[in-house]
Amino acid sequence: MNIIETKNLSYKYDDTTALSDISISFEKGKITTLLGANGAGKSTLFLTLNGILKPTSGTVQFMGKDIGYSKKELKLLRQNVGIVFQNPDDQLFSSSVFSDVSFGAMNLNLPREEVKERTYDALKRVGMYTLRDRPTHALSFGQKKRVAIAGVLVMKPKVIILDEPTAGLDPMGVSEIMHLLQNICRNDHATIILSTHDIDVVPIYSDFVHVIHNGGLISSGTPDEIFSDPDLLRQHNLRLPRIAHLLEILNKHDSFDVDFSKGAISGARQELLKLLKR
Amino acid sequence: MIIDKLAYNSRLSKTAPTEKVIFAITSMIICIISNSILVSFITILAMLFIIIHIGKTNIKTVFNLMTVPLFFLIFGCMAIIISISTDKSEMILYIKLGKIFLGVTKYSIFSVAITFTKSLGAVSCMYFLSLTTPVNDIFSLLRKSIIPDFIVEIAELIYRYIFVLLDVCEKIHLSQDSRLGYVNLKTGYRSTVLLVSNLFIRSMNQAEKTFTALSARGYDGSINLLSEKHKHNKPFILFGLTYIFGVTALTVFLKAGIK
Ligand SMILES: Nc1ncnc2c1ncn2[C@@H]1O[C@H](COP(=O)(O)OP(=O)(O)O)[C@@H](O)[C@H]1O
Ligand SMILES: [Mg+2]
Numbered sequence: 001m002n003i004i005e006t007k008n009l010s011y012k013y014d015d016t017t018a019l020s021d022i023s024i025s026f027e028k029g030k031i032t033t034l035l036g037a038n039g040a041g042k043s044t045l046f047l048t049l050n051g052i053l054k055p056t057s058g059t060v061q062f063m064g065k066d067i068g069y070s071k072k073e074l075k076l077l078r079q080n081v082g083i084v085f086q087n088p089d090d091q092l093f094s095s096s097v098f099s100d101v102s103f104g105a106m107n108l109n110l111p112r113e114e115v116k117e118r119t120y121d122a123l124k125r126v127g128m129y130t131l132r133d134r135p136t137h138a139l140s141f142g143q144k145k146r147v148a149i150a151g152v153l154v155m156k157p158k159v160i161i162l163d164e165p166t167a168g169l170d171p172m173g174v175s176e177i178m179h180l181l182q183n184i185c186r187n188d189h190a191t192i193i194l195s196t197h198d199i200d201v202v203p204i205y206s207d208f209v210h211v212i213h214n215g216g217l218i219s220s221g222t223p224d225e226i227f228s229d230p231d232l233l234r235q236h237n238l239r240l241p242r243i244a245h246l247l248e249i250l251n252k253h254d255s256f257d258v259d260f261s262k263g264a265i266s267g268a269r270q271e272l273l274k275l276l277k278r
Numbered sequence: 279m280i281i282d283k284l285a286y287n288s289r290l291s292k293t294a295p296t297e298k299v300i301f302a303i304t305s306m307i308i309c310i311i312s313n314s315i316l317v318s319f320i321t322i323l324a325m326l327f328i329i330i331h332i333g334k335t336n337i338k339t340v341f342n343l344m345t346v347p348l349f350f351l352i353f354g355c356m357a358i359i360i361s362i363s364t365d366k367s368e369m370i371l372y373i374k375l376g377k378i379f380l381g382v383t384k385y386s387i388f389s390v391a392i393t394f395t396k397s398l399g400a401v402s403c404m405y406f407l408s409l410t411t412p413v414n415d416i417f418s419l420l421r422k423s424i425i426p427d428f429i430v431e432i433a434e435l436i437y438r439y440i441f442v443l444l445d446v447c448e449k450i451h452l453s454q455d456s457r458l459g460y461v462n463l464k465t466g467y468r469s470t471v472l473l474v475s476n477l478f479i480r481s482m483n484q485a486e487k488t489f490t491a492l493s494a495r496g497y498d499g500s501i502n503l504l505s506e507k508h509k510h511n512k513p514f515i516l517f518g519l520t521y522i523f524g525v526t527a528l529t530v531f532l533k534a535g536i537k
Contacts (some may be wrong), residue, residue, distance in 0.1 A: 047490070050494055052490055052493060052494055071498070075496055075498065078493075078494060078495070078496050079496060082494070082495070083491075083494045085487075085490075085491050085494075087487075089442045090484070090487040090488055090490075090491045091488075091491040091495075092438075093434075093435055093438055093439075093488055093491075093492065093501075094414065094434065094438060094503060095413055095414045095417070095434065095437055095438045096412070096414035096503075096505065098504075098505065098506050099414060099418070099503040099504065099505050100503075102503055102504035102505075103495055103501065103502070103503055104495040104496060105504075106502040106503060106504055107495065107496030107497065107498065107502065108496065112504060115504050116504060116506075119504065132506075133286065133291070133292070133412075133506075134286065135282060135283075135286060135412065135413070135414070136438060136441075137438070137441035137442075138283065138286075151495065152495070155495070155496070
């Protein structure tokens with residue numbers, strides 16, 4: 001079942017067309033990656049998904065219904081569809097970590113006790129509980145990113161959208177954040193939608209991938225399906241994961257019989273073992 | 279912005295801000311109205327005791343911070359201590375400039391001593407507040423006060439984004455400097471103008487981005503935040519109450535004694 005989808009959606013910033021006639025859907029309870037080069041329209045698409053930007057034409061549907069843009073409808077939508085922005089400094093506005101995280105929950109008009117519990121819980125989930133008294137400006141980039149995620153988790157949204165959650169993080173930070181997202185997806189049954197141009201993380205964590213370019217949808221599928229057509233990716237300023245690229249060279253240049261759509265280490269290992277045992 | 283970090287690291291940072299604000303303001307008022315060198319001295323010592331002994335802030339840092347107002351006070355007091363007169367009879371020390379005497383009288387020494395200690399006392403009360411109370415506690419206190427919420431919200435956003443823009447400013451300056459943007463006075467002026475205009479544009483963009491991000495989290499015109507419950511610090515309350523009653527009694531006694 002699709003929890004959120006767009007129908008022939010276009011969006012123009014004054015004279016730049018950022019999205020043109022895009023119909024894209026996101027399945028409930030899955031991790032879906034939006035893959036696209038810089039300027040492809042990933043951030044713009046995300047902003048239309050929770051009603052921050054109103055499409056120039058076309059519609060956005062949440063749970064099968066067109067979203068409305070009245071104040072009340074937007075509030076309800078944003079409660080269900082949370083966005084974690086690319087730059088945590090855009091999002092963290094309070095000088096206290098605890099207060100900042102509480103903001104979203106306070107906006108749901110919950111009783112104070114519940115707000116407090118949810119805030120503590122969200123901070124624990126992202127591993128920032130012990131640093132909750134720190135001033136925001138004394139945190140590292142990775143820590144700010146976690147607090148930004150907690151600020152959305154606290155609202156318990158059905159869909160969590162993350163704009164380039166791994167950008168600017170060190171390798172350890174990337175795998176921690178991706179683990180956390182996997183956890184949220186499995187334990188809370190939330191739908192995760194994220195954008196990236198970091199191709200190597202895609203096959204490890206994504207259930208589904210959409211490739212977009214110049215505001216249009218190029219292809220959709222499981223990571224294996226997407227990576228089985230490397231030429232399409234290259235045409236759109238993207239590439240295969242390094243491991244898949246190695247397998248592709250083995251396949252095309254050295255004429256080995258390997259399936260190069262396997263971008264994750266585990267899949268590639270199976271392929272190579274098969275080859276070696278033969 | 280070291281002073282901000284000091285407040286977070288103080289043992290008193292989690293004490294209820296209301297108690298600290300009341301204590302600081304009461305102490306300051308007593309120090310000022312008592313108009314006594316003795317009470318001022320006691321105020322200074324008491325504040326240092328709380329900051330250093332109860333709050334566990336590093337002694338050296340505190341004394342370094344105290345030298346800042348000390349410096350201004352010394353220069354300010356120089357102006358008060360010297361009086362100009364044609365009559366030298368009351369002067370203890372003086373120099374003659376034509377018909378005029380420049381010098382120090384007994385009265386001016388006394389008034390300087392009292393101004394000096396009183397100012398330092400009041401400043402140390404404020405230091406107590408800023409070295410033990412994180413800024414966001416002050417904000418949460420202001421929210422509860424009669425000050426309109428939007429003013430507190432603006433203040434809080436300004437405080438937060440000062441750090442973000444300061445960072446941007448540093449980066450632009452560094453990148454200009456590494457490309458010889460400040461190699462002589464003329465390029466220096468040009469680079470500064472570019473930096474300022476760039477910073478202005480950045481802050482406009484930042485405002486828009488922040489507004490977008492706030493909207494995404496359900497912002498509807500007012501920023502409601504929860505802050506953590508604060509603890510009561512027993513040594514502080516005991517010391518604070520004893521101190522205030524003691525000093526008030528001393529002030530009353532001194533005033534009565536003078537009359
Ligand atoms: N605020 C804006 N004003 C005008 N044009 C914009 C704005 N934001 C993005 N664009 C343009 O829209 C297109 C898509 O941008 P964006 O959605 O940010 O891409 P991505 O997130 O994939 O890098 C780009 O051509 C970009 O220049
Ligand atoms: Mg983007």
